[in-house]
Amino acid sequence: MAQPAAGAAARPDADAAGGLEQLGTDSRRDSTGFTVSLTNFDGPFDLLLGLIAKREMDVTAVALAAVTDEFIGYVRGLSHHQALDESSNFILIAATLLDLKAAQLLPGGEVESQEDVAALEARDLLFARLLQYRAFKHIAGHIAEQIQAHSDRLPRQPGTHPELAQLLPELVFKTTPEDLKTIAERAFARPAMEPDHIRFEHLHSHTVDIRAEMAVMTALLREAGAASFTELIRESESRLVVVVRFLGLLELYRDRDVEFEQDAPLGELRVLWSGPASGEIAALDRAAAEWAEPESGQSPRPAPETEDADHG
Structure with a gap:
C-alpha cells in the first residue's frame, strides 16, 4: 500500500484531535459522571477525553468496544430524557474518536484497498453505527411507551341519545311536486346557444x-x-x-x-x-x-399545396 506524505497524515490527525479537544471541553462543562474502567485507564470519561486530546494517551490503545458496553450500562440507570441527551453526546464523541483512531492507524486516514477496510472494521470502525442503531432503538421504545400510556385519550364516537334527538327541529319540506315540475320545464326549455354567440376575441x-x-x-x-x-x-x-x-x-x-x-x-x-x-x-x-386572417363567418384559407419542383 502506498504511504502518503507525513504532512498529509498529520492533517486529519490534527483535525480530529482539535475536534475531540472541543468535545472534551464541552463535556467537562456539562459533566455527567460517566466513568470507564479499562486495562490502561480507570476514571471519569471526561478525563479520558482530556488525556487523548492532549496526546498523553494513545487513542489506539483505547478499546472502544469496552467503553461502549460500559456506557450502555450507565444510561440504563438514567431517565428517558437524560438517556437520550447522553446517547446523542456520546455518539458524537465516539465518532470523533474513530476519526482520530483511523488517522493514526492509516496515514492520511484514507482507505485505499479492501484490506484497509477490513482492518478498520476490526478496529471498532463500525461502533459509531452500532451506537446510532441502539439510540434509535431506544427512542422507538420510548415512543411506544408514550403511545401505550396515552392510548385511553383517543376520541370516542358518541352514540345516539334519545333525549338529545327530541331537541332537533322537525324537518319541513315545502317544495311540492308541482314546483319540481316547473323547475324542470324551465331548465329544459332554455334555447340552445347559437354559434354566433361564441366570441373568439379573447383567444389572441x-x-x-x-x-x-x-x-x-x-x-x-x-x-x-x-x-x-x-x-x-x-x-x-x-x-x-x-x-x-x-x-x-x-x-x-x-x-x-x-x-x-x-x-x-x-x-x-x-x-x-x-x-x-x-x-x-x-x-x-x-x-x-x-396568411391573411379570414373574415367573420368564413373558414380560414388553407395554404397552397403546390411545391417548387427544385425544392421538392
Whole structure:
C-alpha cells in the first residue's frame, strides 16, 4: 500500500484531535459522571477525553468496544430524557474518536484497498453505527411507551341519545311536486346557444402582420448580406413574433430569396440573402394573402399545396 506524505497524515490527525479537544471541553462543562474502567485507564470519561486530546494517551490503545458496553450500562440507570441527551453526546464523541483512531492507524486516514477496510472494521470502525442503531432503538421504545400510556385519550364516537334527538327541529319540506315540475320545464326549455354567440376575441391578444415582419427581415438581410436567426428575432417582443418571422423565412426560402447554412445538427441557423438587392419581393405579397386572417363567418384559407419542383 502506498504511504502518503507525513504532512498529509498529520492533517486529519490534527483535525480530529482539535475536534475531540472541543468535545472534551464541552463535556467537562456539562459533566455527567460517566466513568470507564479499562486495562490502561480507570476514571471519569471526561478525563479520558482530556488525556487523548492532549496526546498523553494513545487513542489506539483505547478499546472502544469496552467503553461502549460500559456506557450502555450507565444510561440504563438514567431517565428517558437524560438517556437520550447522553446517547446523542456520546455518539458524537465516539465518532470523533474513530476519526482520530483511523488517522493514526492509516496515514492520511484514507482507505485505499479492501484490506484497509477490513482492518478498520476490526478496529471498532463500525461502533459509531452500532451506537446510532441502539439510540434509535431506544427512542422507538420510548415512543411506544408514550403511545401505550396515552392510548385511553383517543376520541370516542358518541352514540345516539334519545333525549338529545327530541331537541332537533322537525324537518319541513315545502317544495311540492308541482314546483319540481316547473323547475324542470324551465331548465329544459332554455334555447340552445347559437354559434354566433361564441366570441373568439379573447383567444389572441393581438395579431402579427407577416408581411411587415418579412419586410423587417428583408431590410436587415439586404443591408448585412447574412445574419443568424438569433439576430433576426433579437428585437421580437413576443413568442408569436418569433413564430411569424420563422414562417416568413420559409416563404422567402420558397422563392429562393434566402439560403440557409447550418454547421451541425441543432446548430446556429445562418440566413444568407440571395434575392434582388432592391425592388419589391413577391414573397411578401403572396404570404400576406395566404396568411391573411379570414373574415367573420368564413373558414380560414388553407395554404397552397403546390411545391417548387427544385425544392421538392
